[in-house]
Amino acid sequence: xxxxxxxxxxxxxxxxxxxxxxxxxxxxxxxxxxxxxxxxxxxxxxxxxxxxxxxxxxxxxxxxxxxxxxxxxxxxxxxxxxxxxxxxxxxxxxxxxxxx
Amino acid sequence: xxxxxxxxxxxxxxxxxxxxxxxxxxxxxxxxxxxxxxxxxxxxxxxxxxxxxxxxxxxxxxxxxxxxxxxxxxxxxxxxxxxxxxxxxxxxxxxxxxxxxxxxxxxxxxxxxxxxxxxxxxxxxxxxxxxxxxxxxxxxxxxxxxxxxxxxxxxxxxxxxxxxxxxxxxxxxx
Numbered sequence: 001x002x003x004x005x006x007x008x009x010x011x012x013x014x015x016x017x018x019x020x021x022x023x024x025x026x027x028x029x030x031x032x033x034x035x036x037x038x039x040x041x042x043x044x045x046x047x048x049x050x051x052x053x054x055x056x057x058x059x060x061x062x063x064x065x066x067x068x069x070x071x072x073x074x075x076x077x078x079x080x081x082x083x084x085x086x087x088x089x090x091x092x093x094x095x096x097x098x099x100x
Numbered sequence: 101x102x103x104x105x106x107x108x109x110x111x112x113x114x115x116x117x118x119x120x121x122x123x124x125x126x127x128x129x130x131x132x133x134x135x136x137x138x139x140x141x142x143x144x145x146x147x148x149x150x151x152x153x154x155x156x157x158x159x160x161x162x163x164x165x166x167x168x169x170x171x172x173x174x175x176x177x178x179x180x181x182x183x184x185x186x187x188x189x190x191x192x193x194x195x196x197x198x199x200x201x202x203x204x205x206x207x208x209x210x211x212x213x214x215x216x217x218x219x220x221x222x223x224x225x226x227x228x229x230x231x232x233x234x235x236x237x238x239x240x241x242x243x244x245x246x247x248x249x250x251x252x253x254x255x256x257x258x259x260x261x262x263x264x265x266x267x268x269x270x271x272x273x274x
Contacts, residue, residue, distance in 0.1 A: 002108055005210050007145075010112050012206035014138075016199050017119040023195035024123065029170060029179055030131050033122055036166065037135065040142055043158075051149045051233075056242050059154050059234055063243070066161050067254045071261035073166045077173045078265035084177050085271070093188075 007048035014041035028080050028090040032073070039069050107148070115141040128174045132167060139163040151234040 014037060021034030043062045050058025084090055114137065121134035139162045146155035173179075232238050243251050 002104060003214070005214050006108060007149075009207070009210050010115065012210070013116055013203065014119055016203045016206070017116070017123060019202070020195060020199040021119075021123045023199075024192055027128055027179060029128055029174055029177075030122070030125075033131055033135050033170065036162070037119060037122065037138065040139065040162070043154075044142055044145060047146050047149050047151045047154060050151065054233075056233070056238060059151050059239060060242055060247055062151075062154050063157065063239070064250060064254060066157060067258065070161055070166055071257050073169060074261045074265045075268070077169060078268040081173060081177065082268045090177060090179055 004048055004052045008045055011041040011045045011048075014038075014044070026091050026093055028083075028092050028095075029077075031092065032076055032080070036069060036073070039065060104148075111141050111144055114138075115145075128179050129171065132170050132174060135170075136163050136167050139167070149234075153234055153236045153239050 018034045018036075018038035018041065021037065022031050025031055025034065043065055046058040046062045046065070048058075050056065050062075080090055083095065087094060118134040118137040118141065122131045122138070125131045125134065139158060143155045143158040143163070146152075146158060
């Protein structure tokens with residue numbers, strides 16, 4: 001099998017691309033998708049190490065990360081919809097007013 | 101150049117190219133579809149890492165439920181068109197520069213710590229794990245015996261998320 005640092009390296013690349021997406025893009029939904037990309041890269045490292053240490057704990061943790069990510073996406077998208085109702089835009093550069 | 105190495109690089113290329121597609125798509129729907137491709141590639145990685153249950157739940161939960169929710173909201177808000185123009189002109193070059201530094205640092209650390217990363221692992225090269233390593237039976241017995249408390253807490257978390265989503269989108273009564 002492949003050494004584990006192959007998977008760690010791929011996860012680092014995906015995480016950096018996700019962080020770059022959060023910083024560069026201005027559409028709130030695409031920022032959210034980049035956050036999901038970062039979570040996914042962390043899951044990949046967990047599963048890789050679960051195999052290399054022959055311990056099931058990595059996969060159990062990935063299960064819980066997926067659950068929390070689903071809950072976070074539900075609430076986050078509800079927030080975006082609620083913001084869209086007042087601002088009629090999801091451009092994060094326009095959400096600079098605390099009064100909403 | 102074994103078959104495993106070739107498959108790894110093909111899948112890694114698919115994952116990285118689809119991640120770049122998320123970053124540089126002008127249309128939010130294209131970004132969502134690229135993310136679905138990325139999730140599919142990572143699910144195949146999980147399959148190759150002896151995690152079949154996690155692979156299938158990745159496809160079902162992430163690509164099947166979360167991305168469908170994303171697409172619903174994109175269509176609902178009409179967010180697929182994106183305007184060009186920046187209010188902070190130094191933000192994009194600085195972000196690209198900083199992420200290149202981060203990637204270079206991660207690459208340097210990986211290159212110098214290659215031996216230390218694999219230390220402590222009990223898996224010999226080519227050795228096979230138990231056939232039921234990542235199967236639903238094993239994960240289920242671990243979830244319901246050793247990790248029962250986090251499992252129940254996540255069920256409460258999902259309930260709270262549902263209630264929160266409904267409350268946030270309910271709108272005000274005039």
